[in-house]
Amino acid sequence: MPDNTNVNNNASVVVVGRTAPVPPGQQKSEKSVPVVIASDQSTIPVAEQNKVASEVALSLLGIPRSEVALGIFADVNTYDVNPTEWAAEPEIFTTVSSATGYYSGVSADMGHGLTHIPAEAGALLEAPIDKTAVLTSKRFFRYQPGRVSAATFGVKTSIMNPSTTDTSDAVINQDIGISVFNPPIRKYGIFDNFDGYYWETRNNGQGDNFCVVRRTQSLLFTNPLEFSTSGQTVDYGVTNPEDPLAPRGNESDDDKKGTQISFLPAGNLYGAQHDSTPPGYKNVGLGSMVIYRDNLMMTHAAMYDPSLLQDPMPIGISSSQNGALSFAKNTGIGISISNAVYDINTGIMTVTCHDPHNYSVGKYVHLSGIGMTCQYSLIDPSNGNVTTSIQSGGIKYYPNRTFGYNILQVASSTSFIVNVGVSTVPTFYHSGGVVLGLSTSQYVSYSAGGNGAIGGLKDGRIYKVNNIQYDYPTGVTSVSLKEISFPMGDANTYRPENVSNVGVNATPAGPAINITEVEAASLPSGHTLTTPVSFVRPVANGVVPSVNGSGNLYSSTKRSGMFPYLYRDKDGINPEGYIETSLPSTDTGVIEAQISIINDFYKHWINQNVKKDFWNVYEYRVPRSRFSGDRLDNATDNLLYSDVTAENRAGSNVVDPTTNTNQTDTSIWNLEFDKVTMYKIEFSWYGAVGALFLAYVPVGAGEARWVRVHHLRASNQLKGSSLGNATLPITYMVYGGGSGNGNNNSTALNADNTKFGFNDADRSPTGGYEYATTSEHIVKYGASYYIDGGDRGTVKLFSHGTPTGVEVFGSKRVVTVGTNGTSQVNFNNSTASEPFITAGTSAGISGTSFYVGAKVITGNDLDQNIEITYVNGSNLFLNSPLAAVPSGNVTIIANRPTPLVGLKCRDFITSSLGQDVRNRTQVYPTRLSTGSTAMIKVDLLKSPIFQTTSAISGVLSLSETLDKNIGKRGKSFLITVSNTGYLTSEDTGVYGYFRGKFENDPAGKIITVFGYLERRSAATGTEGYYFRAQDSTSDNIVLIKNSTFLYEQQSKPTGEGTTAVVNESTLDPLSSIKVVNSLARAPIPKTGTIVASLFIPASGEEFDLSSYFDYNKEYLSFPLTNIEESLFIVGSSEGLFNSGTPIATTNASITWEEQ
Secondary structure, three states: OOOOOOEOOOEOOOOOOOOOOOOOOOOOHHHOOOOOOOOOOOOOOOOOOOOOOOOOOEOOOOOEOOOOOEEEEEEOOOOOOOOOOEEEEOOOOEEEOOOOHHHOOOOOOEEEEEEEEOOOOEEEEEEOOOOEEEEEEOOOEOOOOOOOEEEEEEEEEOOOOOOOOOOOOOOOHHHHOOOOOOOOEEEEEEEOOOOEEEEEEEOOOOHHHEEEEEEEOOOOOOOOOOEOOOOEOOOEOOOOOOOOOOOOOOOOOOOOOOOEOOOOOOOOEOOOOOOOOOOOOOOOOOOOOEEEEOOEEEEEHHHHOHHHEOOOEEEEOOEEEOEEEEEOOOOOOEEEEEEEEEOOOOOEEEEEEOOOOOOOOOOEEEEEOEEEEEHHHHEOOOOOOEOOOOOOOOOEEEOOOOOEEEOOEEEEOOEEEEEOOOOOOOEEEEEOOEEEOOOOOOEEEEEOOOOOOOOOOOOOOEEEEEEEEEEOOOOEEEEEEEOOOOOOOOOOOOOOOOOOOOOOOOOOOOOOOOEOOEOHHHOOOOOEEEEOOOOOOOOOOOOOOOOOOOOEOOOOOOOOOOOOEOEOOOOOOOOEEOEOOOOOHHHHHHHHHHHHHHHHHOOOHHHHHEOHHHOOOEEEEEEHHHOOOOOOEOOEEEOEOOOOOOOOOOOOEOEOOOOOOEOEEEOOOEOOOOOOEEEEEEEOOOOOOOEEEEEEEEEEOOEEEEEEEEEEOOOOOOOOOOOOOOOEOEEEEEEOOOOOOOOOOOOOOOOOOOOOOOOHHHOOOOOOOOOOOOOEEEEEEEEEEEEOOOOOOOOEEEEEEOOOOEEEOEEEEEEEEOOOOOOEEEOOOOOOOOOEEEEOOOOOOOOOHHHOOOEEEOOOOOOOOOEEEEEEOOEEEEOOOOOOOOOOEEEEEOOOOEEEEEEEEOOEEEOOOOOEEEOOOOEEEEEEEEEEOOOEEEEEEEOOOOOOOOOEOOOOEEOOOOOEEEEOOOOOEEEOEOOOOOEOOOOEEEEEEEEEEEOOOOOOOOEEEEEEEEEEOHHHOOOEEEEEEOOOOOOOEEEOOOOEOEEOOOEOOOOOEOOOOOOEEOOOOOOOEEEEOOOOOOOOOOOOEEEEEEEEOOOOEEEEHHHOEOOOOEOEOOOOOOOOOEEEEEEEEEEEOOOOOOOEEEEEEEEEEEO
């Protein structure tokens, strides 16, 4: 074959097989072979050889990534943190002063909450000492079966000095956590309060201070088979029941065997297995701190997440006597009982007190001394005969073994409901009894409230309750305290459960702290005990009894040890920690004993401290030393199993089968948490799929890629689903850690340490950034969520329309300017610094809140955006002065549209078994159809506010001696008011307006402050009236000291008053939407978001709403903010108002998808 020329830019064409051999590999042009593919032949297959696969070449399910990912969400913070997409707790950023008071040891002020970093387009989330801060997406990102979802986020965090590692020569104990028992915590991932996956760092992030976590509410209550080598070896421990009100056994073991039967003659003893619990029920203790499920140790989520704890409840101390603190009657500590009604079939006991208890649902209380009688109370113990009167010893005092219970319902201000377990013996209240708001061994925090501490106590320190005694005649409760370092085991210190009706002993027994006596008259107000407190791990060696080497603090074997794991050195000796999960199934008895010791030490901690909704949320926590991928510590270490295999348990060494030696693994990079890093969590579900954790880090010279850090497996390993729900938000959480006064750089417990955290004086702005404070922080950068090969999936369609035509009236009123006081409106004060107009008695407008938000149109071009913002009597105040007093007529246009159709998201959906499941569905309105007799404007109004149904009486004004600073939007402030009966019931509230000004406005311009006024009972903290501003502001708001509260009246769109009626229904039991049927009221002006404004012609029109609502646009849901989002189709017209003639009669229907 001849060579050809003038082909390929006159270059010679090499004919394969006829010319010199072509060298292998990439070559220059003179040594390369051009290839021309014929256009009239079939395609030529190309096989890739020796392809280098990346860490993300395959999905979590092992499927090659050949599909286009469906982008659900992508967010950056270029201008600010988008409030429609993100919710923060606390809602308003504040600063905690370090100048004086409790935190005076800190070097600088601490930030608390969310701020924006414009220079970095970052969102800064800060938490000071003892506080948490949470940032969460309002979207719950849907899971699609058969697909892999991925959340990716750029993050950097504060960190303690990272120079101390598990193996470094120089050691600063508090940096790595050796001497920190209440550490700072930072979390970021795809999770909510119930389920999800996330990354976590504590202290300086070194060693096992770095972990990945699976959080779940999907757990087996208890395994009915015995945990032993002769039974089952995979499950141990008991959660709380899924339905706390359901019938169940009690929490006490049978301990009557061999004791005298009190109602029979001497010598009659209880036999084995005696119990009043009916057949089919088992008595078990509830709420284990640590459980064992499917060979995996799981701990309660609140152990490392204080945001799940109950709201703080401080209780005022009245005096200290006989070495104990005294609490006066009606403080919530001790209340005498007047009746107790017990249903043996349900286990429910309704307890009634002599006085208001001020308790809320979920509160853990101690019951004691309740005198009850039963059928055996009439038996003569000398002969066993039945009599007609109660015999000696016939009154039994209950509870007699289990004393602590959670309040499950509050029936009234003086009664509540608890579940004490079912029984076979009917019992009836006779006399006596007390309910206490504290329990023995409960953790509490003492505060001096700005005063000097009571002798024997340390301001801010965490203690345990040692003993509680109640005096029935006076109602005074005495509480002695002990240090949390006191060893477990002494019956007087550990669960004494003794409550008597006399004062405490003059000399405190056992470990009780000898508190200096202070009479009530000499004790300043402000001294309190507060519950709950954050979790504190054991603070000293020997506090927890040893089992097979357990019970030692983390020190030299594993400085960064994560509680409660037990670690041994490479020779298998020098144990540190508490639970050795790597033990084989033949050592089940050891595992049981180690778990039981921890559960006994923290007995009732969950029910005493955690919010009721989160009692059954547990976590499987994988520390860095057990990562299955790259540990990102740039070190070589033994490779450990992170979960269970056929022959090995989590934490055991991976052994090379050929050499029978422990395998080691070398990490490629040392991750620095205070540097911006991209993290990814891939997960699927099907109930059985786990998650893949990846980090984007350098891997060599000039290269970076996704590195697989850990595969948290779940398939074919769990009896239950890996998550309770896979529809999750992106969440960031930071906890500032406990306070700590004194040098914590030793393994011994510092006597000055208050909440057993990092030393306050050593906290300093971290990272060298201008925005940093002494708080712990997370900086959020970009965040995204996508589904590999995702599509719209399965949706449910619903539609709803107006049952009849709705009349839409004109909103325009034309008033005459003048001063006759009747038919005219006086504008003489409309140009003043605090401008207002005065309505005549028959001028066409009136002095009611209906006109708040109304536009005022004078005809003067200089009068732009003038609105009525407040009403007092017949005076209607304006937002700005007019350019001049007008003459002739002025137009007033009310901002009160007419609701046509209303949709509202449900908070919970009830299953066929009666269980409430949180609504995580996203709702997309797709089509709007209308018909109208005339043209009107229709707004799609998302989440407007309507007045509450709470009742009021009279008038309320501020009674402050000075103007009241209430900060910015979101925080409620206690205010002094003129009428304490204005809200007729406690724990209710209404919307309305006060007059105020901005704190830093040099002109002192008077503004109107729209907000929520509520009346709180003592059960929710300090009782009284509270007010929070509803609208966001950049400056603090100051309320005028004598301002009158303007109640936002219940009004129709026409201005007439109406009664608040809530009438909502669902179109399907499993639909996530409630249809609002009561549409008589107009929404409060300027609340909600107008998604779209449409003009409907007289003939009506149909509108495609997909331009406004979709998975990556607007939607409706029930987000983590617990505010039910809604959509109202509202109609309005700026035609002239005529009470007898509407502008139009309109019909509307809306169709929506639920996904």
